[in-house]
Amino acid sequence: MDLLRSLPLGSYLEQPVTWLHYLDPRVKLVWLMSFLAAPLLANPYWRIALVVILILLTLSAAIPVRVWRQQMGWLLFLCVFVFIITCLAPDGLAVEHQPRLPLLETDFPQPTDYQYVLFDGGRVTITRRSLDLAVRVSTVIFTLIYSTTLYLLTTAPEEVTAGLENLLQPLKVFRLPITEITLTLTLSLRFIPLVLEEVQNLARSIRTRAINWKKLGLRKSFQIWLVVAERLLENLLLRAEQIAIAMDIRGFTTPERHQVKWHQLRLRWGDWLALASLVPFWWARVYFGS
Structure with missing residues (x-):
């Protein structure tokens, strides 16, 4: 087993060069921070949308199948496993539900079709809380790990350090x-x-x-x-x-x-376009992800 090829930790894809490689490392770092901060206090739909956006970015960059399967395959398996375990685990609410007795002999129709217990199979019970928690945990794990992995996959170590050094220059005031x-x-x-x-x-x-x-x-x-x-x-x-x-x-x-x-840092038109796309991204986060 070749550890240098089987483990994706700290790996950098030199060939083929995708459009993500051409982006300035500072721009990619800002987008990485956005992906890391966007799931905070977000609803499950927005968290799922972040996972879809990351997968679409990988596909649009035309990264070879062997690479993204190696990078994403084990992570998807882990997230699906965490999702299943969290769904089947108790939701933490030790409350016994007892239906309310009707005042008359005839049962009144329910105003909505809301059900807290989504699936009850004896020992296996899935509630709304357990499902919501499973989506939150699995999507956060995928977003945090894969966004960082994709950043390191398309950014050379020298570019990472050059971008960080440029962005951290104001901190030199504090010596x-x-x-x-x-x-x-x-x-x-x-x-x-x-x-x-x-x-x-x-x-x-x-x-x-x-x-x-x-x-x-x-x-x-x-x-x-x-x-x-x-x-x-x-x-x-x-x-x-x-x-x-x-x-x-x-x-x-x-x-x-x-x-x-x-690394020679220089913002091109693609970098400005990527920075401008942050505006609709955070607008959607505020209005649809809260």
Whole structure:
């Protein structure tokens, strides 16, 4: 199993280049913050609409099927599983419903067809509250995770840090080390594939030795995994030291003496169009999502 290809964490799609790649990272970051903030205090219909919008963005960008299936497949399975579990779980209202007795012998017709219990199958009961909670939880999980994943999928780590550094420039008034923070973020994003590579190499080394875990027992198995974790930590520290030495040789001392332009930021007509589309988006959120 190739962890570098099977895990979508921190991955960036270099080819093919979609229209999402051409957008300025600052614009995409503003849209990401909008997707993260829009579900707050929103009704279930708006939350479902956000999921549909994210799926339509993925399809319109013509991202290859193998990529979005890898990125979205496991997440959809998780959200559907959470939806089913939340629907079948008790809604938390410990109230026993008892129908009101009529004053006369003839039953009065109900004014509406409202029913709190939507499905009652004995041990399986679905109420309006449990269904509403299931929609809220599953859609929030999908929106929060997939919007961030789509952002990282179509934005290079250097573009992410360049956009963040540009947007955080006003905080320099409070003497915050913005350049150091963005540089650390860049190195962290670049370090994720190295971590996965080390884990993959250790997993392959254990698998090639054909260890019989049943004969070893729990104690010896735990000792082996402890040695593997120690080796992993040692390899990661060695990689970090090599990166630090390489940066020191290339003159990375302080941000004032060695400034690096990670990405040339420039707003094009597509970026202005994306920013203008935020107005109808939030208008729909206020009038239809509340």
